[in-house]
Amino acid sequence: MELKETVLKAFEQNRKAVLYTIGAGVALLGLGLGYKYIRKPKKLTQVGVVSQLILHPLKSGKGLQVATAECLRMGLKYGELRDRHWLVTTEDGQMVTGRQEPRLVLLTMTAEGGDLCLNAPDMEELRVPLGQPHNNIMNCRVFSADIQGRDCGDEVSRWLTRYLAAGKTFRMVHYEPEMKPRMSVKIESPFPADEEVAYPDTAAVMLLSEASVKDLSSRLDKDVTVSRFRPNIVVTDCEAFCEDSWDELQIGSVRIKRVMACGRCIFTTVDPETGIINRKEPLDTLKSYRQCDPSQKNIYKTAPLFGQYYIVKQTGILHVGEPVYKIREILTGVFSADIQGRDCGDEVSLWLTRYLAAGKTFRMVHYEPEMKPRKRVKVESPFPAKLVAYPGGAAVMLLSEASVKDLSSRLDKDVTVSRFRPNIVVTDCEAFCEDSWDELQIGSVRIKRTMACGRCIFTTVDPETGIMTRKEPLDTLKSYRQCDPSQKSIYKTAPLFGQYYIVKQTGILHVGEPVYKISY
Template identity: 45%
Template sequence: MAGSAGFSPRAWPPLPQARFAWLCAVAAVGAVALGVAAAWRRRRTRGGLVQVGTVSELLIYPVKSCQGVSVTRAEVTRLGLRLGDLSDRFWAVIKEDGRILSAKQEPRLVLVSVTCESGYLHLSAPGMKTVSIPVKLPATNSICSCRRFGTDAEGRDCGDEAAQWITTFLNSAPYRLVHYETDMKTRKPIAFLPLFKPTDEVAYAEAGAILLISEASMEHLNAQLEKKIKITNFRPNIVVTGCAPYEEDTWVQILIGQVKLKGRMSCPRCIFTKVDPDSGIMDKKEPLKTLKSYRKCDPSEQHSFKNDPPFGWLYAVDRTGVIQVGDPVYKIIC
């Protein structure tokens, strides 16, 4: 282009010496200022918060081992997620001797869907009419002792209609449905998992009040499986996006909104993960076989994990509050 040579840096006249020195001094001051700002940012990061991801899904499992309910916001209580009358694992199926039933023993439990409205819990399943159970049960209904992993909670019996419905659907031994009420005895995970604290408690959940898994960890696992599985095989409460695979293993303390969660341990994964949530059929090997091939616990924690591979993290609730999908997840830097 004609005349373009006039804009070439090589054609610029030399700067006067004083002006050149002044520009160098300004550049030096700017560099120092940027260095100070970067150092300040690093100090703030070390002593505060670092965003590690974003909440992409929240899931409540009102009846232990039955289908979950996806919600956009939830209250985080000391016993887990809650939205209205739906509280995480506040209902459970028990055997006649009080032992809490899991899909490990009855895989078809995962086919039972749950809704809650107008003060009633509604259960639906293939080939069954919907049964409705009042959330607030009559005080005359008996209170049962409910045992899981050698530690007991309490629950109020939901009545004969609910018991008959569950027993008919599973076509097995007689079962009862119970509901945990907030003034009842809770289970203490420390009784079978020493990495928990004496103050940690749950209703009918296996261990932690909150289970968190990242989408990246799930994608990494699925990339190694011949048949892809859903994240609901692992039944998380909080799903996080925007981080690296298994980065959640390093989140000892996190903040979501005003909610503070303290990590206790990675979740030991059992045969429940082999149950297809869509069919209720348990696979013979996967995903446990693949997980065991590369996911190992710390040798010092072998007594807690035994042969179960770690996947996802279990948290205790240090500060309650409300969280919602889209909330940033911050790692608390001590």
């Protein structure tokens, strides 16, 4: 179910459900379980339109323009062909690209009827089976990284060697799904640790705008085309270099996230129409006005920036003509600390605003795993330098039923556990025993106490009615649950009720499990 539908359904049930749903959501995020969802936001900022989708099945080979393509974690796929999943090598497995053999850019690879079809100027078409499971697996080197590939056979080798006519033997290999990929982070440090590629230079997807190419052409004696820069997604209806600021995009059901710019090399000086390398333009012109910020010299060095590398956050189908939306992220403040959140959309905002009826507009945001979290130590100094999303202070708050019963015995009206919004509720113990439980084992989970939970006016909100009294049970708690004077710098006048824990060992929790205090 989409996030918006989940939220709205929970809200529509009753006011009590609203409070429990929001509290449970924060608790889950604090525990790091997260909420996995697939959604198409209703309101985004359109920044362009997809004008071309281009696969390069053979690394350095001619681009194949398609009207639709699957966008997978490791790049675009069209039928049996996947982007940069074939590679030309020397006999000992060293990669060969257009930098060394410029005429590779004229070599076309297609698939038809279970055959792999190779075409090049002045060469007869060669057809070989797409799958050749009995051929040898070769160990290859792509930019100093080891990777394997299935040899495409002697017939392909002879054809390539004859076409390139470089006085040496060439082979072709195919990357298969069960082979070990290259890790993008080992190629360029800005990439996440789990991003994988086959034979691309660095990333699964490269995006470029037509306007950026037009801007470059205006500075040259001869126009250049998009094909020279070998992108996968080409965008129109935008200004030049707008893509530099598109941190996250939605195209149909596909969501991609920008990691870094594409630093350009001598390969840009190969003419895709002739296969001739001039070793000067347009690279020299790019270097004159597309250098990185000095603070990024350790990443890009002297390479000019043109186009942007993206990772795929949500797979799906891409179509030429689809609008490209920039996804808006909201920077919000949680207890004076900045943190991001994915906006849940205008429909949720309208619903919330109407429900709360406070004369102002409200929005809802969702914390996602790749966003920068808050540091607990900046929320409360006793915490180690651990991380949280939107909780008040900690990943886990624990409270005993006996402590709530003790409090109720001092009030005119009983209160329930739900008023205090814990994550773990413990029974079969004395009131306030949790104050001394420094480290606990519950099944495979191990948690460590950091500090007490200092209570505020939120405890005076009745979870059954949503009405705030601003007095009880807070006043009664203040009368007998104050901190030790030595801790006034931490808790000030807040009464203590419940305990904050950090998670030392993750696992699955079950109602009914025994809670063990760990003693050292």
